[in-house]
Amino acid sequence: DGKYETAICERFADWPRADTKGKEFSYGTAGFRMRADLLDFVMYTVGILASLRSRKLNSNTIGIMITASHNPAEDNGVKLVDPMGEMLEQEWEFWATGLANSKDGAELRNGYMHAVKDLKIEQTKEAKVIFARDTRPSGARLVKALIAGLEATGTKYIDYGYATTPQLHYLVRATNTQNQPIPYGEVSMEGYYKKxxxxxxxxxxxxxxKGPVTVDCANGVGAPKLKELMKYLGPDILEINIVNDKIENPDVLNKNCGADFVKTSQRAPLSFDGKLFERWASLDGDADRIVYYFHAGGNVFRLLDGDRIATLAASFIGDLVRKSGLEEQIKLAVVQTAYANGAATKYVEKVLNLKIETTATGVKHLHHVAARYDIGVYFEANGHGTVLFSARALKQIRKHEPQSPAQLEALDTLKALTDLINQTVGDALSDLLLVEVVLAHKEWSVEDWLGTYTDLPNKLAKVYVQDRGVYRTVQGTAERRLESPPGMQEKIDATVKKYKEGRCFVRASGTEDAVRVYGEAAEVYDTEDMVGKITELISSQSSRDMEPFLL
Ligand code: G16
Known part of the structure; x- marks a missing residue:
């Protein structure tokens, strides 16, 4: 009867669109992300979109996570979670972007009506949403804008307060599978911890x-959530120490600490006082990424990043499959992005003998490819990833009769991993425990882990340009080649070929207003020099924009 259309239009006045100086909002690598003060209207439209999505999917519950993850404290963002806990289906990003870029209430209403018609949405169906947020102070205000969008469209919602991103993904899947023969887990935070x-x-x-692990929580939501999880783990199995847990001081979120800082700067975080060869790990602002590292004597800092977690997990799970006697039935594959170190790729192919797939950046891309395999191990080098077990693999694992005590032991551990590893998205807390399991079983120190292969020297740089939108990559190249600006890729190629084992690519970030440059080569000096030259190439094309305002 048009009541939602009217409400959507009327309520627009409370959440007017921020002046973005001609730039458009776009649903990027991990949803909408930008300076928090520009985000209110976007949140309002996300509430409206989520209601459409829930009605389209037979009233299944849709998730909304309010976070800017690794970005600085003044940013915020929002991403939608589909019923099984995956990222929003990519075709819907078109609708998300369309609604978010409406100029006024009438345009928003028209966009909504267009979606209803085009997607054949029955507005009489129930719409259900759950949401949560990280510890950013802007979150509380943004929740109000979101609720306005949900109420305008008659959507039922539950606010789960603070949560890590993967916890919200868990809750979405648990909610939607609670009446199925095998529910994903209890529908509560407690259910997540217990499982x-x-x-x-x-x-x-x-x-x-062996020994403790110390976790840098980036001063984010991972800190209280890890503490909570530790209560369920008990004090006896594993000693976990926590640093950088100051969530009451918003300014220090991700500042000189956290997984992104450690990976990008290849340095230990603030508060690091690691004794030689002790295990340390860093989470990011919403605890969906994790990297490990240790102090190797002198000034030497050693990083064990997402590539390392992938190879560790793949080799261990591959062994368990073999030892359980399931080798013929279950095949593994590893999914990476172009950021994977060349040495890691070689190790997976030549030593682990596993198939490798390479996708564009963003868990949304890796996840879908990994889901095509019996067991798909996917990790970005930045520490974001998980291991997916297909329904077929789970069935094989459950019904398999072990033929010996050794098979039974391997099968028991494999079964436990299918529950330990978050099946919806990369989860730093569950990945932390996964790494601890593997190291304990292999009786490996961090040095043993590092010793599996030698990383090629690598560097990740960020360049601020006037318009990162002009940096577009060629489809099907997993972002390894640019098609725009014209002539740029040829210049990059001409530079890179001068360096032994040189590899370099350039792409626009989908979460920050910057262009990223990744390079690796046989020597440290060459890597620095090459990435420096490419960075100059980009800077000279576009004068530096010191005030990035829209991400
Ligand atoms: C997000 C995505 C990751 C991606 C990272 C950087 O991480 O979830 O998949 O690798 O952004 O993306 P980009 O290079 O496009 O900026 P997070 O932890 O910030 O949500």
Whole structure:
């Protein structure tokens, strides 16, 4: 009867669109992300979009996570979660972007009506949403804008308060599978902790970790959530120390700490006082990424990034499959992005003998490719990733009759891992425990882990340009080649070929107003020089814009 259309239009007055100086909002690598003060209207439209999505998907519950993850404290962002806990289906990014760029209430209403008609949405169906947020202070205000969008469209919602991004993904899947024969887990935060802790205890039945692990929580939501999880783990199995847990001081979020800082600057975070060869790990602002590292003596800092977690997990799970006697039935693959170190790629192919796939940046891309395999291990080098078990693989694992005590042991551990590893998205807390399980079983120190292969020297740089939109990559190249600006790729090629084992690519970030340059080569000096030259090439094309305002 048009009541939603009217409400959408009327309520627009409370959440007018910010002046973005001609730039458009876009649903990027991980949803909308920008300076928090520009985001209110976008949040309002996301509420409207989520209601459309829920009605389209037979009233399944849709998730909304309010976070800017690794970005600085003054940014915020929002991403939608589909019913099984995956990222929003990519075709819907078109609708998300369309609604968010409406200039006024009438345009927003028209966009909504257009979507209803085009997507054949029955507005009489129930719409259901759950949402949560990280610890950014702007989150509380943005929740109000979101609720306005949900109320305008008659959507039922539950606010889960603070959560890590993967916890919200868990809750979405648990909610939508609660009446199925195999529910994903109890529909509560407690359910998440219980499932994770139980699985960890199971996976540790035949192993004991050596020494403590210290976790840098980036002063974000991972800190209280890890503390909570530790209550369920108990004090006996694994000693976990926590640093950088100052969530009451918003300015220090991700500042000189956290997974992105450690990976990008290849340095230890603030508060690091690691003794030689002790295990340290860093989470990011919403605890969906994790990297490990250690102090190797002198001034030497050693990083064990997402590539390392992928190779560690793939080799261990591959062994378990073999030892369980399931080798013929279950095949593994590893999914990476162009940021994967060349040495890691070679190790997976030549030593682990596994198939590799390379996709564009963003978990949304990796996840779908990994889901095509019996077991798909996917990690970005920045520490964002997980391991997916297909329904077929789970069935094989569940019904398999072990033929010996050794097979039983391997199968028990494999089963535990299928519950420990978050099946919806990369989860720093569950990945932390996964790494701990593998190291304990292999009886490996961080040095042993590092010793599996030698990384090629690499560098990741960021260049601020006037318009990063002109940096577009060629489809099907996993972002390794530019098609625009014209002539740029040829210039990059001419530079890169001068360096031994040189590899370099340039792409626009989808979460920050910058262009990223990744390079690796046989020597440290060459890597620095090459990435420096490419960075200059880009800077000279576009004068530096010191005030990035829209991401
Ligand atoms: C997000 C995405 C990641 C991606 C990262 C950087 O991480 O979830 O998949 O690797 O951004 O993306 P870009 O290079 O496009 O800026 P997070 O942890 O910030 O959500």
């Amino acid at each position: 994770t802790a139980e699985a960890f205890k199971q996976a540790m039945k035949y192993a004991t970790p």
